[in-house]
Amino acid sequence: MKRTILVMMIMVLVSVFAFAVSLENKLIIYTCHGEEMPGAFKQYFEEAYPGVTVEFLAMGAQDMYDRVKAERSNPQADILWGGPTNIFLLEKQDGLLEKYVPSFDRSVPKEYKDVDGFFYGQFLTPPAIVYNTETLAEKDVPQDWDDLLDPKYKGQITIRYPLASGTMRTVYSAMIWRYYKVDGNPQRGYEWLKKLDANTKDYTSHSSVMFTNLVRGLAKISIWNFSDAMLQKTLNGYPFGVVLPKSGTPVIVDNIAIVKNAKHPEAAKAFVEFVGTKQSSVMMAHQYFRIPVRTDVDKAVLPSWMKVEIVPMDIDWVAFAELSPMWMEYWDENIKGRGN
Amino acid sequence: MKLLSRERFRYWTALPLFAVLVGYILYPLIRVFIESLTDRSGNLSLANYIAFFDPQRPSNMEALLTSLGLAFASVLVAALVGVPLAFLLTKYRFPGSRILSSLVIIPMVFPPLISVLAYIFLYGEAGFIPRGLQNLFGLSSPPFYIKGIGGILVIHAYTMFIYFYMLTSSALKKIDSSIDEAARNLGGKFWFRFRKITFPLITPGLVGASLLVFMIAMASFSAPFLLGGRNRFLSLQIYISKLNGNMEMAATQSTILALICFIFLLFIRYVSQKRDYKMVSKGVSNATSDIKSRLGKWGAMTISILILIMLSLPQVTLLIISLVPIGTWTHQTFPPKYSFINYIEIFSNPRFFNSIKNSLIMSSIATLVAVIIGSLVAYFLSKKDFKSRWAMEILAMLPWALPGTIIAINLIITFNRPTFLTGGQILVGTYFILPIAYMIRNIPLLVRSTFAVFEQLDESLEEAGRNLGGNWFYVFRRVIFPNILPGIISGALLTLVANIGEFTSSVMLYTYHNKPMSMEILDQMQRFNFGAAAALGILQVVLMAAVMLITNRYLGNKRGAVVYF
Numbered sequence: 001m002k003r004t005i006l007v008m009m010i011m012v013l014v015s016v017f018a019f020a021v022s023l024e025n026k027l028i029i030y031t032c033h034g035e036e037m038p039g040a041f042k043q044y045f046e047e048a049y050p051g052v053t054v055e056f057l058a059m060g061a062q063d064m065y066d067r068v069k070a071e072r073s074n075p076q077a078d079i080l081w082g083g084p085t086n087i088f089l090l091e092k093q094d095g096l097l098e099k100y101v102p103s104f105d106r107s108v109p110k111e112y113k114d115v116d117g118f119f120y121g122q123f124l125t126p127p128a129i130v131y132n133t134e135t136l137a138e139k140d141v142p143q144d145w146d147d148l149l150d151p152k153y154k155g156q157i158t159i160r161y162p163l164a165s166g167t168m169r170t171v172y173s174a175m176i177w178r179y180y181k182v183d184g185n186p187q188r189g190y191e192w193l194k195k196l197d198a199n200t201k202d203y204t205s206h207s208s209v210m211f212t213n214l215v216r217g218l219a220k221i222s223i224w225n226f227s228d229a230m231l232q233k234t235l236n237g238y239p240f241g242v243v244l245p246k247s248g249t250p251v252i253v254d255n256i257a258i259v260k261n262a263k264h265p266e267a268a269k270a271f272v273e274f275v276g277t278k279q280s281s282v283m284m285a286h287q288y289f290r291i292p293v294r295t296d297v298d299k300a301v302l303p304s305w306m307k308v309e310i311v312p313m314d315i316d317w318v319a320f321a322e323l324s325p326m327w328m329e330y331w332d333e334n335i336k337g338r339g340n
Numbered sequence: 341m342k343l344l345s346r347e348r349f350r351y352w353t354a355l356p357l358f359a360v361l362v363g364y365i366l367y368p369l370i371r372v373f374i375e376s377l378t379d380r381s382g383n384l385s386l387a388n389y390i391a392f393f394d395p396q397r398p399s400n401m402e403a404l405l406t407s408l409g410l411a412f413a414s415v416l417v418a419a420l421v422g423v424p425l426a427f428l429l430t431k432y433r434f435p436g437s438r439i440l441s442s443l444v445i446i447p448m449v450f451p452p453l454i455s456v457l458a459y460i461f462l463y464g465e466a467g468f469i470p471r472g473l474q475n476l477f478g479l480s481s482p483p484f485y486i487k488g489i490g491g492i493l494v495i496h497a498y499t500m501f502i503y504f505y506m507l508t509s510s511a512l513k514k515i516d517s518s519i520d521e522a523a524r525n526l527g528g529k530f531w532f533r534f535r536k537i538t539f540p541l542i543t544p545g546l547v548g549a550s551l552l553v554f555m556i557a558m559a560s561f562s563a564p565f566l567l568g569g570r571n572r573f574l575s576l577q578i579y580i581s582k583l584n585g586n587m588e589m590a591a592t593q594s595t596i597l598a599l600i601c602f603i604f605l606l607f608i609r610y611v612s613q614k615r616d617y618k619m620v621s622k623g624v625s626n627a628t629s630d631i632k633s634r635l636g637k638w639g640a641m642t643i644s645i646l647i648l649i650m651l652s653l654p655q656v657t658l659l660i661i662s663l664v665p666i667g668t669w670t671h672q673t674f675p676p677k678y679s680f681i682n683y684i685e686i687f688s689n690p691r692f693f694n695s696i697k698n699s700l701i702m703s704s705i706a707t708l709v710a711v712i713i714g715s716l717v718a719y720f721l722s723k724k725d726f727k728s729r730w731a732m733e734i735l736a737m738l739p740w741a742l743p744g745t746i747i748a749i750n751l752i753i754t755f756n757r758p759t760f761l762t763g764g765q766i767l768v769g770t771y772f773i774l775p776i777a778y779m780i781r782n783i784p785l786l787v788r789s790t791f792a793v794f795e796q797l798d799e800s801l802e803e804a805g806r807n808l809g810g811n812w813f814y815v816f817r818r819v820i821f822p823n824i825l826p827g828i829i830s831g832a833l834l835t836l837v838a839n840i841g842e843f844t845s846s847v848m849l850y851t852y853h854n855k856p857m858s859m860e861i862l863d864q865m866q867r868f869n870f871g872a873a874a875a876l877g878i879l880q881v882v883l884m885a886a887v888m889l890i891t892n893r894y895l896g897n898k899r900g901a902v903v904y905f
Contacts, residue, residue, distance in 0.1 A: 076852065202569040
């Protein structure tokens with residue numbers, strides 16, 4: 001009932017837009033928001049715009065970048081939905097994105113959007129420490145990043161293979177960044193990751209395997225984004241606990257952008273508007289644990305857990321985007337599997 | 341005046357055939373090679389190769405060595421399982437031996453991705469058997485489980501022993517037992533006879549199987565992808581380099597892996613032509629002997645029952661998992677709930693059904709085109725007077741040596757821009773890139789199976805037809821074609837089902853338009869929907885089993901063609 005009202009409200013809001021231009025009959029979205037939220041918004045959007053069929057393909061943010069790059073001369077996707085700023089900056093540099101300034105431009109603080117309007121932040125997604133509450137005793141729960149290096153966790157940490165995942169790339173690069181910004185070189189960051197590698201049981205090729213490891217008790221601890229962990233916990237009743245490190249976490253701004261030379265540009269614009277409304281933001285906050293970047297959403301209508309203070313790590317995202325690929329390549333060659 | 345002379349037919353068929361083979365097989369390889377010689381700023385250099393072998397950056401060398409080691413070890417384990425089994429089943433007859441010898445091909449009806457998943461559910465750390473034993477004996481941790489390289493080897497033993505089994509048993513069957521008898525009558529002891537008669541005769545088969553398994557293990561992707569953990573493998577490095585946006589390094593790794601596989605292909609060719617002892621005798625008498633002793637009989641039966649259980653457990657596991665409704669199974673050793681909901685779901689939910697439809701359509705397109713190309717190539721190869729035979733053979737057999745990862749990289753690098761071959765279209769990101777990848781992989785298999793049929797075809801049939809006044813085309817249509825048709829159909833059916841289970845190229849090339857079953861299976865795994873993933877897997881297994889049954893039963897396929905999967 002509540003959902004129907006929300007959908008209707010959104011429909012009214014966007015109907016003005018809808019009748020102004022005719023939309024293409026199709027919209028293709030590459031997303032790294034998993035299946036649940038895109039699945040729901042596919043349905044809402046199709047209800048609001050009868051005649052448009054939405055298709056989405058779920059993947060990791062890095063995978064998404066790789067795909068749009070490979071498909072650049074023949075773009076398949078219209079929208080890139082989700083993914084950290086550092087990856088969107090690379091996509092912008094490579095000329096893969098189309099500029100579009102949405103109507104909610106003014107509600108997005110400037111640190112959460114591209115200066116040239118190529119992509120817009122939509123949610124703040126804090127990476128967090130995730131653990132299995134059934135297999136890990138309360139007193140043993142790591143409270144901060146550095147706790148993960150404790151030798152007592154040896155063989156208990158499972159990690160989504162960082163090269164394929166935007167979240168994990170950001171976390172690993174952020175761990176290096178902490179030292180880089182003081183020392184001017186990544187050396188101590190590499191040492192830190194080597195110690196984490198020593199405690200890591202395996203790098204899973206797919207986030208599914210990572211979750212399976214955690215749920216089925218093969219490992220006790222992982223690092224993953226707060227929203228998805230909470231969603232899995234709520235949806236499937238998995239015994240997950242989530243810790244937001246006090247020293248700060250590299251809060252990922254999850255962005256949205258239109259693909260350059262997209263085949264369905266009008267539908268794409270409509271979709272950006274559709275998921276960017278206040279109503280959509282509130283709905284996503286309640287149902288999918290997404291923290292909106294919009295400053296004009298009334299705090300009172302947002303879920304109560306959002307009042308927990310999240311300490312963002314201090315990061316220069318532009319420099320970060322430039323350095324991160326090099327660091328990750330170094331990690332893959334020289335650190336992965338070599339800690340002991 | 342003949343309507344279509346043989347020479348003209350050959351000329352006008354061979355030319356476009358060469359164009360297709362060069363365009364889709366050789367040219368992409370060359371393009372990738374050029375890419376590997378290009379540095380990041382686009383200049384010609386050896387930088388990528390220097391980086392590959394750089395001792396300061398050991399990851400690539402490590403991957404190469406791990407892959408080589410894995411391939412050697414796979415040959416060993418596959419031989420250890422396959423050869424004794426071949427001896428047991430071809431040389432001896434005991435209660436149940438016939439059933440066992442027809443069911444020994446069970447692992448063949450298992451697409452690679454599915455078999456790895458089934459093994460993880462069965463023998464993985466939280467698998468049925470390790471967890472079950474742990475619960476049964478009240479242990480604090482599972483007594484054993486598969487992981488890392490050891491785990492991959494177990495899976496390779498399961499999926500690859502069949503090559504040793506088949507090549508050894510077909511060699512054993514060809515041995516005329518009268519030679520063995522003669523030697524025995526002359527006073528030859530068992531070992532002497534084994535060394536001097538049996539072993540030389542099965543050697544070509546053993547060498548062939550070793551090379552084959554080595555090549556397949558080198559290219560193996562699914563098992564390292566899901567079980568590799570902290571190790572590096574060459575086939576996986578290619579995928580990772582591409583993911584990391586380092587296309588030049590992916591090309592370099594591809595070139596090196598392709599080179600290794602190509603060398604092995606040449607070896608296989610060499611071995612299969614040399615050292616092939618021909619048995620000169622009229623008809624081969626039956627070499628099988630009954631096991632007489634009671635103990636031997638029971639022993640052989642027990643062993644075969646154990647083998648059958650080992651062979652079919654992964655399929656049984658998959659069947660059990662396919663009955664698990666989503667979200668009902670978490671930390672329990674065995675799933676607490678069972679229902680048929682997943683089977684209803686995969687046929688009613690458009691999402692699953694689309695993936696089934698995509699797989700079927702793409703596989704059919706690929707097979708159809710590959711059948712046409714493959715049979716034409718096979719025809720030319722069977723003609724001893726066709727001058728460019730060697731070139732055509734190498735071109736057509738090349739994809740056989742190429743891992744799916746490389747075929748994908750080849751296509752991405754080559755068809756990322758408009759080309760003449762594609763009618764000025766860009767293939768990357770379109771529906772057709774995947775059927776084309778399948779088709780390229782199918783060509784060698786169809787060439788082999790059709791060539792085998794041509795070889796069996798008596799040349800005198802064609803001569804007789806011609807002598808009776810039929811022109812060349814008429815003879816082809818009325819005499820040759822009906823004779824080769826069953827062989828072609830069985831080859832086509834087998835490639836068709838192999839395509840349905842394809843994973844390696846699919847994971848690198850699929851788009852939302854053509855998402856195949858394998859990718860949907862992986863996606864469902866990600867959503868913890870193990871049940872639907874397994875149900876899709878079972879569907880693949882059933883399709884493959886049906887095709888095997890049909891080809892064995894009605895088309896007289898002697899499993900020969902199957903070997904080359």
